[in-house]
Structure formats: C-alpha cells, structure tokens
Amino acid sequence: MSLRDLKDKVCIVGVGDTPQGAFPDKTGDDLAAEAFSNALADCGLKREEIDALFVQTSWGGQGDYRNVGLTLGVQPKVGGAASRQHATGCYLIQQAALLLNAGMANYAAVVYGTNQRSNRNLFAAAPSELHAAYGIFNPSWEWVFYYRRYMYLYGTDESLLGQIAVHQRKYARMNPKAVQRRPLTMEDYLSSRYVQWPLHMYDYAYITDGGHCFILTTAERAKDLKKPPIYIMGMGTNEVLPSLELYDVHLRRSIHEPSGKMAMEMGGVSHKDIDALYVMESYTPGVIAGLENYGFCREGEALSWIANGRIDIGGELPVNINGGETSETYMVGWQNTCDAVRQLRNEAQERSRQIPNAEVIMCTYMATYFEHAGCLILRR
Amino acid sequence: MATEKKDYDKPVPLIEKWSQPFWDSIKTHRPLIRKCKNGHVNFPYTALCGRCGSHEHQWVPLSGKGTIFSFAIYYQLWHSGWKDDVPYNAVLVELDEGIQVPGDVVGIKNEEIDVGMRVEMTFDDVTPEVTIWHFQPLEPLQFAAHPLGRRYRYEDRPKPRDSAVSATMRGR
Numbered sequence: 001m002s003l004r005d006l007k008d009k010v011c012i013v014g015v016g017d018t019p020q021g022a023f024p025d026k027t028g029d030d031l032a033a034e035a036f037s038n039a040l041a042d043c044g045l046k047r048e049e050i051d052a053l054f055v056q057t058s059w060g061g062q063g064d065y066r067n068v069g070l071t072l073g074v075q076p077k078v079g080g081a082a083s084r085q086h087a088t089g090c091y092l093i094q095q096a097a098l099l100l101n102a103g104m105a106n107y108a109a110v111v112y113g114t115n116q117r118s119n120r121n122l123f124a125a126a127p128s129e130l131h132a133a134y135g136i137f138n139p140s141w142e143w144v145f146y147y148r149r150y151m152y153l154y155g156t157d158e159s160l161l162g163q164i165a166v167h168q169r170k171y172a173r174m175n176p177k178a179v180q181r182r183p184l185t186m187e188d189y190l191s192s193r194y195v196q197w198p199l200h201m202y203d204y205a206y207i208t209d210g211g212h213c214f215i216l217t218t219a220e221r222a223k224d225l226k227k228p229p230i231y232i233m234g235m236g237t238n239e240v241l242p243s244l245e246l247y248d249v250h251l252r253r254s255i256h257e258p259s260g261k262m263a264m265e266m267g268g269v270s271h272k273d274i275d276a277l278y279v280m281e282s283y284t285p286g287v288i289a290g291l292e293n294y295g296f297c298r299e300g301e302a303l304s305w306i307a308n309g310r311i312d313i314g315g316e317l318p319v320n321i322n323g324g325e326t327s328e329t330y331m332v333g334w335q336n337t338c339d340a341v342r343q344l345r346n347e348a349q350e351r352s353r354q355i356p357n358a359e360v361i362m363c364t365y366m367a368t369y370f371e372h373a374g375c376l377i378l379r380r
Numbered sequence: 381m382a383t384e385k386k387d388y389d390k391p392v393p394l395i396e397k398w399s400q401p402f403w404d405s406i407k408t409h410r411p412l413i414r415k416c417k418n419g420h421v422n423f424p425y426t427a428l429c430g431r432c433g434s435h436e437h438q439w440v441p442l443s444g445k446g447t448i449f450s451f452a453i454y455y456q457l458w459h460s461g462w463k464d465d466v467p468y469n470a471v472l473v474e475l476d477e478g479i480q481v482p483g484d485v486v487g488i489k490n491e492e493i494d495v496g497m498r499v500e501m502t503f504d505d506v507t508p509e510v511t512i513w514h515f516q517p518l519e520p521l522q523f524a525a526h527p528l529g530r531r532y533r534y535e536d537r538p539k540p541r542d543s544a545v546s547a548t549m550r551g552r
Contacts (some may be wrong), residue, residue: 124458129394137458149450152495190538197453
C-alpha cells in the first residue's frame with residue numbers, strides 16, 4: 001500500500017457554509033451546526049448516517065468534540081478534535097479520508113465554527129515566552145519576518161503585497177459571501193496604516209465569525225448522492241515541531257515544499273495540470289510562499305510571475321479568486337476548499353467568478369505557531 | 381540600558397530546568413551556550429541534544445555577536461508593556477554560533493536597522509530575577525555581504541496618511 005493507492009478513493013460529497021461576518025448571538029458551535037445542516041442538504045444524507053466526526057478546535061476554546069457532536073446531533077463511531085492552527089482543515093480532511101478508505105466509517109463530517117470576531121479574540125498570543133519578552137505577538141509574526149527577509153533577498157517592496165491584497169479584493173467584490181467588498185486600490189493600500197511594518201492592515205486576514213463543513217465518503221458510496229463527487233486526487237502533509245531552532249529555515253520552504261510534492265506524487269499530477277490554486281494565506285506574504293514554496297514559480301520570482309493577469313480568471317493559474325482571507329473571510333482555509341469544490345462543480349453563484357472548465361484545483365494550507373503544511377489536490 | 385526596573389511591565393522569559401544555567405549566565409552578563417559532546421549547539425534547552433540525542437554536554441562561552449536575519453517594526457499595540465514604545469522594533473538575529481534568537485535593537489533609530497547588520501548582545505537587568513539581552517550595532521557599522529547589492533529600507537516606506545496606532549485590529 002502506498003499513498004498513490006489512495007488517489008480518487010475518497011470524495012468530498014457535501015459542502016456547507018454559513019454567512020460570514022459578526023454574529024454575536026451565536027456560538028462557534030452553533031455556526032458549526034448551521035454549516036453542517038447545509039452540508040447535509042447539499043449531499044442529501046441524513047444526520048444519523050454520519051458516523052465519523054472531525055472538529056477543528058478553534059481559537060478561544062470552542063470546538064470541543066463532545067459539545068460539537070451533541071450540537072450537531074451526531075453520534076460518531078470515530079473521529080476527534082484537533083488543531084494544526086491555520087492548517088487544521090486540511091489535516092482533518094486527510095484524517096477523515098484515511099479512515100474512510102480503511103473502512104472504519106462510511107460518512108465523515110468535518111466541521112469548523114467560530115465566533116472569533118464577536119468574542120473579540122485579539123490574537124495577541126506570542127510564539128514563545130522569549131518572543132513575548134521582545135513584543136513579538138500575533139500569528140502573523142513569522143510572515144512579517146519572512147517578508148522583510150524576502151525584501152532583502154529579492155529587492156521587492158511593499159507593493160508586491162499590495163498587488164496581492166488588491167487582487168484578492170477585486171474577486172471579493174464579485175463574491176457575495178465576502179465580508180470586505182469595498183473597492184481597494186494600490187494607492188489605498190500604500191497609504192493605509194501599518195500593523196507590523198512591512199505589513200499594512202490590508203495584508204491581514206479580516207477576522208470573522210462563521211462556519212464551514214465538508215462531508216466525505218468513499219468514491220463507491222459517492223455515486224448514490226445528490227451532487228457530483230469531487231475526488232481527492234492527492235493529499236500531502238509536512239510538519240516540524242515548533243522549536244526556536246526552527247526559525248533559521250530559509251523562507252519556510254523546507255516546511256511547505258514536501259507537502260506539495262507528496263500531494264502531487266499521490267495524484268500523479270504536475271503543476272501544469274492544476275487549473276487553479278487556493279492558498280490559505282491569512283497574511284498576504286503567504287500567497288508568495290504558496291506560489292514559490294509549492295513550486296509554481298522559482299523563489300524570488302513571484303513579482304514577475306503574477307504579472308499580466310496570470311493569477312486572474314482566464315489566466316494560467318487563477319489564485320484565491322474567492323477573495324482570500326484578507327477579503328473573503330478568515331476561516332483558515334476552509335473557505336478556500338469550499339470554494340474549490342463549488343468551482344469544480346461549476347457551481348459558482350456568480351457566473352463571472354466561475355473558472356471555465358476547472359478540472360483540478362490545489363488547496364494549500366500553512367500554519368505558523370505550529371509548523372504544519374498541508375496540500376489537497378481535488379478534481380471533478 | 382536605563383530601564384526603570386521597578387515598574388517593568390513587559391513579559392519576561394520563562395526560565396525552566398534545562399535553561400536555568402543559560403539564564404544564570406545572562407544574569408552575569410557573560411553568556412554561555414550549551415554544546416553536546418558531539419559539538420552541536422543546543423538551543424532551546426531540553427534533556428537531550430536535539431540533533432544527536434546525546435545527554436552529555438558542557439557550557440561554553442557565547443560570543444553574543446550575530447547578524448540580523450530579519451526584523452519588523454510593530455505599530456500595533458499587542459501588550460500594554462509597549463504602550464510608550466510604539467512603533468518599536470523586534471529582530472531575529474543569527475548568532476555566530478549558528479542559532480537564531482529574538483531580540484530588539486537599541487542605540488539606533490528604527491530607520492537605521494537593516495537585515496545583514498552585524499550586532500552584539502548588551503544586557504539589561506529588567507527584574508531582580510531576570511536579565512534579558514538587547515542588540516546593539518557593532519562599531520563601526522558592519523554588514524554581511526548582500527546578495528543583490530540593493531536595499532529597501534524602513535525609511536523608504538510609503539508614509540501612511542493615518543499613522544495613528546490603533547489598539548486593536550478592528551474598525552478597519
């Protein structure tokens with residue numbers, strides 16, 4: 001048995017989401033339940049048919065396995081709650097796929113709900129006590145240091161990040177689900193306040209409440225369900241346990257690259273087979289890492305590579321055309337995989353945002369405090 | 381460094397069993413670093429060497445000199461301990477012994493900090509129990525060789541029209 005044997009064996013058969021924004025009357029678990037109900041309706045399964053449950057433990061202590069199971073009305077045979085920080089969604093989908101393929105369960109629900117905006121999570125944790133002593137806080141910290149080093153090595157300035165922020169906002173404006181839909185120009189970007197130089201406020205994920213859910217089953221069982229299955233062609237993972245020694249990694253490539261290679265090897269695909277890319281970015285420098293560390297372009301080349309509409313719909317590789325976390329919603333990659341599934345089903349609500357003939361889409365996930373990288377390659 | 385020790389309100393590093401000798405050495409302003417019997421530099425400190433698993437080690441002098449790997453200027457106030465300091469700098473320094481440590485740069489303006497700048501540790505007894513380090517540039521200023529020979533510095537940044545520091549990320 002090799003990982004290649006898992007190619008196309010498990011499918012995403014249902015997706016569900018909630019509106020994104022501020023919902024002070026709802027708990028994170030309520031939002032998870034709402035997304036779950038929508039995912040059930042999407043695939044036509046009944047609640048009691050779900051026999052595996054995977055839950056993202058969210059910032060602020062929500063996402064307790066038992067509480068979520070009870071809120072959803074599910075009695076799973078197997079599953080669990082876990083956190084790989086920003087890369088949890090990918091991690092849980094992979095755990096579910098392995099377990100379904102092994103025959104341990106029939107239908108798995110993978111859920112995440114958070115009210116991180118309404119509960120005023122300030123994301124002020126430090127990566128370690130030593131970092132806290134120097135005022136290094138917030139999950140963005142590694143991306144800030146990453147990009148300042150990148151500027152030094154490759155001579156770029158803040159406008160590269162600005163291009164990404166403006167690109168994502170352009171597509172968020174076409175996406176009714178997106179929370180940030182006001183126009184954003186490069187001038188607006190460059191004149192906006194700094195959070196941590198060189199990052200401006202538009203480089204940061206926009207904190208939102210919301211929920212997402214995926215329902216997975218085997219390719220065999222998927223045939224009987226309501227919507228065309230979206231196959232997991234490839235999946236990859238890599239993680240490095242956090243330690244202070246870690247931070248000399250060169251632009252974090254050694255963390256990200258193996259997860260992409262593993263997924264592409266499993267799926268038997270190369271970069272040219274991939275019709276669109278979703279990068280779990282949280283902060284705009286993540287998009288650079290998504291392109292360079294996952295091998296779409298060489299390191300230091302992102303600026304010239306993204307020019308001339310290459311990452312737009314109609315270009316060679318549409319990237320984050322849902323608006324990304326800076327403009328659509330901060331659902332740590334769940335919103336990306338959700339949009340990828342809908343794109344592959346040719347289901348984008350707004351036709352202008354539908355990628356024509358998208359057959360294969362890659363979703364990358366990159367965590368910070370916990371050095372985990374994940375990759376999913378989905379096909380219709 | 382003239383720090384007002386009595387009301388030091390920033391977090392201090394957590395000192396644990398295996399890092400106690402390191403922090404003791406920082407307190408004497410003569411830093412030591414742990415090397416295992418196979419010569420690997422251990423940082424942070426755990427029971428075994430993270431590279432080879434050796435549990436035999438000795439403490440040897442640490443140069444305290446290094447090169448700025450990257451840095452950031454914090455405009456956002458994440459912790460009240462920095463309320464009078466924003467915008468403040470934070471750096472990651474690659475010490476000559478091959479480890480990376482966080483810190484901050486003192487003695488120069490934020491505008492003068494650059495990646496590749498050679499710096500050395502200076503010590504600050506912030507509480508009766510704990511001493512921390514800051515970094516100061518080596519004199520005269522020295523820089524590691526630059527791969528491109530061009531730089532984009534903090535002073536070249538676009539100047540935001542609203543430079544007010546917000547206490548939270550909200551209200552965009």
